[in-house]
Amino acid sequence: MSVELTANTSPETATETEWEPPMPPTDLIFDDGEPLESNRHRIAMNVLIRSLQQAWSDRHDFYTGGNMFIYYSSEQARNRDFRGPDFFAVLDVDGTKERQGWVVWQEGGRYPDVIVELMSPSTARIDKGKKKELYQQTFRTPDYFVFDPFEANAFQGWHLHSSEGYQLLEPNERGWLWCESLGFWLGTWSGTIDREEAIWLRFYDTEGNLVLLPEEAERQKAEAERQKAEAERQKAEAERQKAEQSQQLAEAERQKAQQAQQLAEAERQKAQQAQQLAEAERQKAERLAERLRSLGLDPEEP
Numbered sequence: 001m002s003v004e005l006t007a008n009t010s011p012e013t014a015t016e017t018e019w020e021p022p023m024p025p026t027d028l029i030f031d032d033g034e035p036l037e038s039n040r041h042r043i044a045m046n047v048l049i050r051s052l053q054q055a056w057s058d059r060h061d062f063y064t065g066g067n068m069f070i071y072y073s074s075e076q077a078r079n080r081d082f083r084g085p086d087f088f089a090v091l092d093v094d095g096t097k098e099r100q101g102w103v104v105w106q107e108g109g110r111y112p113d114v115i116v117e118l119m120s121p122s123t124a125r126i127d128k129g130k131k132k133e134l135y136q137q138t139f140r141t142p143d144y145f146v147f148d149p150f151e152a153n154a155f156q157g158w159h160l161h162s163s164e165g166y167q168l169l170e171p172n173e174r175g176w177l178w179c180e181s182l183g184f185w186l187g188t189w190s191g192t193i194d195r196e197e198a199i200w201l202r203f204y205d206t207e208g209n210l211v212l213l214p215e216e217a218e219r220q221k222a223e224a225e226r227q228k229a230e231a232e233r234q235k236a237e238a239e240r241q242k243a244e245q246s247q248q249l250a251e252a253e254r255q256k257a258q259q260a261q262q263l264a265e266a267e268r269q270k271a272q273q274a275q276q277l278a279e280a281e282r283q284k285a286e287r288l289a290e291r292l293r294s295l296g297l298d299p300e301e302p
Contacts, residue, residue: 037120040149041086043194044118044201048087051203051211052182060096064089069101072111072138088112088141089182111139113181116201119148132158136166143181145201152188152199176204184211 045066052064066087090102091113104111115135117127127146135141140160148154157177158166169177176187185204193200193213203211212220289299 037118037123038149040196040198041118041120043196043198044147044149045086047193047200047202047213048116051213052089054214054217055184055203055205055211061093062089062091063093063095063097063099063102065099065102068099070104070112070139071101072104085112085115086118087114087116089114091181112141114143114145114179115139115141116145116147116186118201119146119154120150124148124154128156132166136160143179145177145179145186147201149198149200155188155201157186174208179203 049064049066052062056062064087067084068088069084070088084101088102089112090107090110093107093110102112112135117123117131119127124146132144132146135144136158142160143157144160144166145157146155155175155177157169157179159169159180161167171177172185174187176185179186182203183206185206185208186201187204188199189202189210190199191197205211210216292299
């Protein structure tokens with residue numbers, strides 16, 4: 001900004017304006033037209049993004065993306081020195097905000113907390129060299145991993161120590177690496193995703209359970225519902241059989257009671273017949289005694 005001189009002022013007495021830093025560029029490019037290395041690289045990137053979103057579906061305090069430019073300085077933007085990690089996650093930010101890329105000066109100076117680069121033979125040297133140095137010295141990203149979707153053994157990770165820089169992570173007995181920022185393990189998983197069978201880089205929770213993709217979670221939920229419905233069907237069938245057994249037992253008891261009643265009735269009839277027979281014998285004896293008396297004989301006489 002220039003300073004206008006008047007008759008009452010001189011160069012010696014003119015007030016100097018305060019220095020203002022240049023404004024950051026606004027003409028940012030968010031797509032250089034360069035595709036990912038392969039379809040498998042694209043799937044591998046989406047697996048990490050979508051599974052983290054699924055794991056934290058109830059949270060809005062993080063952002064995860066992939067193959068997006070990260071702008072961190074005006075010089076970088078002017079030089080078109082594009083930097084687009086294959087996967088990155090930033091914590092403690094507004095995850096609902098739409099973004100074409102990650103512009104550090106528009107995000108309160110926040111850099112990614114986790115970065116994963118999906119290597120290929122043509123990028124491995126840069127991913128483990130120039131990019132690793134950038135993420136360590138400029139981004140200060142706490143957790144950095146590299147993985148080749150076509151070479152499962154090419155999996156490494158580093159955690160940032162304040163005084164020592166990136167330190168290589170030691171795998172556990174399963175070959176997994178701990179991602180401290182996210183609180184998940186990163187490890188390989190063999191299976192088919194999007195009709196492509198391969199060994200994929202996946203997240204695992206502290207219990208060792210695979211962090212599911214949305215469609216896997218839906219299938220698991222549907223299977224759980226099916227198993228629940230089957231258990232309820234089996235329970236209803238058991239209740240039906242129990243009720244049927246109870247009904248059969250009641251019917252057996254009813255028949256047993258009926259048989260006892262019939263037996264009692266037969267005994268009553270038998271007793272009645274015996275009583276009738278005794279009455280007949282009594283009447284017969286009485287008629288005989290009457291006849292003897294009519295003949296002048298005493299029926300009581302021996």
